[in-house]
Amino acid sequence: xxxxxxxxxxxxxxxxxxxxxxxxxxxxxxxxxxxxxxxxxxxxxxxxxxxxxxxxxxxxxxxxxxxxxxxxxxxxxxxxxxxxxxxxxxxxxxxxxxxxxxxxxxxxxxxxxxxxxxxxxxxxxxxxxxxxxxxxxxxxxxxxxxxxxxxxxxxxxxxxxxxxxxxxxxxxxxxxxxxxxxxxxxxxxxxxxxxxxxxxxxxxxxxxxxxxxxxxxxxxxxxxxxxxxxxxxxxxxxxxxxxxxxxxxxxxxxxxxxxxxxxxxxxxxxxxxxxxxxxxxxxxxxxxxxxxxxxxxxxxxxxxxxxxxxxxxxxxxxxxxxx
Amino acid sequence: xxxxxxxxxxxxxxxxxxxxxxxxxxxxxxxxxxxxxxxxxxxxxxxxxxxxxxxxxxxxxxxxxxxxxxxxxxxxxxxxxxxxxxxxxxxxxxxxxxxxxxxxxxxxxxxxxxxxxxxxxxxxxxxxxxxxxxxxxxxxxxxxxxxxxxxxxxxxxxxxxxxxxxxxxxxxxxxxxxxxxxxxxxxxxxxxxxxxxxxxxxxxxxxxxxxxxxxxxxxxxxxxxxxxxxxxxxxxxxxxxxxxxxxxx
Numbered sequence: 001x002x003x004x005x006x007x008x009x010x011x012x013x014x015x016x017x018x019x020x021x022x023x024x025x026x027x028x029x030x031x032x033x034x035x036x037x038x039x040x041x042x043x044x045x046x047x048x049x050x051x052x053x054x055x056x057x058x059x060x061x062x063x064x065x066x067x068x069x070x071x072x073x074x075x076x077x078x079x080x081x082x083x084x085x086x087x088x089x090x091x092x093x094x095x096x097x098x099x100x101x102x103x104x105x106x107x108x109x110x111x112x113x114x115x116x117x118x119x120x121x122x123x124x125x126x127x128x129x130x131x132x133x134x135x136x137x138x139x140x141x142x143x144x145x146x147x148x149x150x151x152x153x154x155x156x157x158x159x160x161x162x163x164x165x166x167x168x169x170x171x172x173x174x175x176x177x178x179x180x181x182x183x184x185x186x187x188x189x190x191x192x193x194x195x196x197x198x199x200x201x202x203x204x205x206x207x208x209x210x211x212x213x214x215x216x217x218x219x220x221x222x223x224x225x226x227x228x229x230x231x232x233x234x235x236x237x238x239x240x241x242x243x244x245x246x247x248x249x250x251x252x253x254x255x256x257x258x259x260x261x262x263x264x265x266x267x268x269x270x271x272x273x274x275x276x277x278x279x280x281x282x283x284x285x286x287x288x289x290x291x292x293x294x295x296x297x298x299x300x301x302x303x304x305x306x307x308x309x310x311x312x313x314x315x316x317x318x319x320x321x322x323x
Numbered sequence: 324x325x326x327x328x329x330x331x332x333x334x335x336x337x338x339x340x341x342x343x344x345x346x347x348x349x350x351x352x353x354x355x356x357x358x359x360x361x362x363x364x365x366x367x368x369x370x371x372x373x374x375x376x377x378x379x380x381x382x383x384x385x386x387x388x389x390x391x392x393x394x395x396x397x398x399x400x401x402x403x404x405x406x407x408x409x410x411x412x413x414x415x416x417x418x419x420x421x422x423x424x425x426x427x428x429x430x431x432x433x434x435x436x437x438x439x440x441x442x443x444x445x446x447x448x449x450x451x452x453x454x455x456x457x458x459x460x461x462x463x464x465x466x467x468x469x470x471x472x473x474x475x476x477x478x479x480x481x482x483x484x485x486x487x488x489x490x491x492x493x494x495x496x497x498x499x500x501x502x503x504x505x506x507x508x509x510x511x512x513x514x515x516x517x518x519x520x521x522x523x524x525x526x527x528x529x530x531x532x533x534x535x536x537x538x539x540x541x542x543x544x545x546x547x548x549x550x551x552x553x554x555x556x557x558x559x560x561x562x563x564x565x566x567x568x569x570x571x572x
Contacts, residue, residue, distance in 0.1 A: 013325045028421045035422050038430035045424040049352035049506035051415045055340060056357065059364035198378075201371040202405070205329045208336070209408030212415060222507055227435050257504030264440045264503075264510060266550055293408060 039223055047219035050252060054104045054211055054286065057254070058204065061105030065112030066200035069184050070192045074117035085119040089167035092122035093160055096130030102254040103131035103281050104211070107290045108203040111182040120179055125167030128307065131255040131281035132159035141277065144259035148270060150322050151259075151277075158278045158318035162311045166282075169306065180296035182206075203294075210293030214286030218252045221285075225250070231267070240272040245312045248280035255281035271319030278315040283308045324405045330376035332412050337368030339419040350569045351426040353505045426570035427509050429488045429532040432498045437513035437553050439465040448475050456480035456538050460572045461499040461512040468554035469547050476541035481556070483514070484536045484567060487529040490515060494524030497537050497556070501572045509571070515545060515555045525558050536562045 011019070024031070035041055081088040092113075099109065110127035114120055131137070138152050145151040187198040233243035244265065253261055258280050262273040281287075283304050292300035324332075340361045343349040349361060418424065439462065442448070448471040451457050459481050467475050485499040496513035503510070516537055518525035529535050539558040546552030 014327050014331075017328050017331070024417055024421060031417075031421055035424065038428075041424055042427055042430045044418055044422060045351065045427055046507045048415060048418050048424055052340070052343070052349065052352045052361065052419075053357065053505035053507075055336070056360035056364040059367050063367065194378075197371055197374050200367075201329070201333065201375050204333065204368070204371065205324070205405035205409040205412075208332075209406065209411040212411040213408070216414070218507060251508060253508050254504050257508070260503040261508050264438060266440060293406070 050215040057104040061108040062203040065108040068112040070196035088122040093125035129163035141259040144263040162314040210289040214289035244276040252286040270323040275315040333372030337365040340365030456482040
């Protein structure tokens with residue numbers, strides 16, 4: 001016979017993928033039945049909610065990152081940022097004011113900045129500050145605390161200090177091999193527009209899977225951890241700061257809305273709630289997962305815990321001073 | 324993950340966002356104000372997916388046409404696929420298309436205690452709007468009852484819609500969840516429903532998680548000036564109703 005007959009059929013990845021989707025489609029009834037238990041239903045709802053809530057911000061972030069890569073030349077950043085990284089860190093941190101997004105948007109943008117030659121320390125300061133100090137977040141904090149106008153100011157100051165400290169810490173102690181700077185060379189297309197959409201699609205697929213990891217973890221904790229454990233620490237000043245900082249990591253609330261949640265935690269001191277507002281946009285499960293996806297696990301495993309401690313400490317000091 | 328599968332995943336996720344915003348399903352997960360952003364990001368993802376898919380076909384055809392002519396440098400610069408973690412994006416796609424999990428309800432409400440935040444100290448509760456009965460959100464009613472001694476509620480018939488959950492001490496609560504941002508941060512308002520005798524819940528007790536509209540009057544009790552106080556209402560009528568368009572307040 002001919003060659004065609006002897007050539008064994010081997011499924012391509014796309015065929016396996018479509019077959020898999022078809023199997024799930026056929027098993028839909030069974031799947032829905034599996035999710036009848038209230039705890040599974042609530043978990044699935046929280047998971048979908050976190051992902052759906054984060055997607056517009058992630059898309060905004062990858063679109064901005066694509067625009068930076070395609071249309072902003074590295075020379076531009078050399079011009080606007082101070083030559084010395086130690087000076088570039090506070091400038092980049094303060095530039096966080098410019099992007100009205102939450103933490104999901106800032107990760108791909110910071111990756112885009114690094115790929116365009118911005119020093120990692122400066123890009124990291126921007127990564128941490130922009131979700132916490134942009135105008136939308138500050139205004140919503142102001143509105144959420146009608147009787148404590150200092151809260152918005154304290155949040156701005158504490159977040160900026162913590163972000164700049166982390167940038168400098170990276171300059172002093174960070175090692176290049178921990179950080180995987182997103183590579184863009186292979187994404188350059190024939191036109192700027194092609195570079196733009198290739199970068200956006202690339203960043204979305206790189207970060208999206210990790211967003212799902214964060215969403216699953218947060219959903220499990222949401223339905224498993226009893227809410228009452230928080231009450232136990234509310235009357236101890238130091239423990240309550242740690243307690244609310246941990247809560248911020250677990251809850252994964254968008255920085256544009258977290259002030260309203262903090263306002264409802266009235267059994268806690270203002271300083272503990274400030275810690276919640278400073279830690280949340282810098283370290284939460286979903287964000288750490290996104291960082292791991294964009295900058296590598298080695299990086300996230302070192303950067304996130306240190307950021308947590310720095311953000312919590314700075315918030316305590318600023319709270320003690322201002323609130 | 325190959326680039327063609329990445330494209331299909333982006334199209335499916337974008338489609339999922341368009342699908343839940345084409346009716347009211349998205350209201351189970353997020354607030355109404357997010358709708359335009361969900362639609363915009365859904366469209367962007369579909370466009371990104373289609374662009375990438377076309378690119379994949381174009382590259383494949385070019386390689387097919389002139390395998391020999393393709394220079395080594397060109398081959399090296401071709402975009403590679405997405406990381407394996409991108410496969411996880413299948414989870415929300417399956418969850419949205421196949422399961423479309425329902426809005427949070429009694430399970431979440433029974434895990435949490437009712438929290439009614441104190442209004443701004445300077446703000447006096449404004450008078451109730453016109454209407455007999457006046458339709459009120461549960462959290463507004465609770466705030467007026469607990470932080471304003473029910474002053475604005477005296478002598479008015481109110482109508483409130485929520486789902487039923489069991490009260491630990493007997494009877495049942497009219498219950499509603501409030502979202503700040505998305506379903507992950509839902510807080511709960513519970514109002515104890517009492518009957519004409521003002522001491523026990525009216526019969527028959529609605530099935531847990533079923534939606535009812537309660538028309539009745541404010542009744543003192545349940546504590547005041549406390550976040551965890553639970554307001555009371557004396558029910559004249561309890562009517563089963565379909566789930567409202569937006570299950571949250």
